[in-house]
Amino acid sequence: MQTAVTKRGQTVIPAPIRKRYHINEGDSLIWIDDGETIRVIPVAQDPIRALRGSGRGEPLRAHLLANRKEDRARE
Numbered sequence: 001m002q003t004a005v006t007k008r009g010q011t012v013i014p015a016p017i018r019k020r021y022h023i024n025e026g027d028s029l030i031w032i033d034d035g036e037t038i039r040v041i042p043v044a045q046d047p048i049r050a051l052r053g054s055g056r057g058e059p060l061r062a063h064l065l066a067n068r069k070e071d072r073a074r075e
Contacts, residue, residue, distance in 0.1 A: 001014045013023060021042050023029075028043040 001017070003011045003014065005011045017023070023042045027045060030041045030043055032039040032041065
């Protein structure tokens with residue numbers, strides 16, 4: 001997808017991207033420039049609510065204990 005930039009530095013986010021990432025009017029975007037590429041990251045209006053339930057089904061405790069065991073083995 002390609003969009004143009006206006007004289008005022010504005011551009012349009014294509015509709016399929018807005019729908020996929022649930023970007024709505026009034027939402028904020030973070031622009032990250034690493035010197036080679038530019039990344040645009042949408043910021044939810046309520047970040048806590050946006051993350052709610054995202055860790056379900058993952059054995060987080062098992063991962064934590066395995067990482068601790070690896071750390072102890074390296075020491």
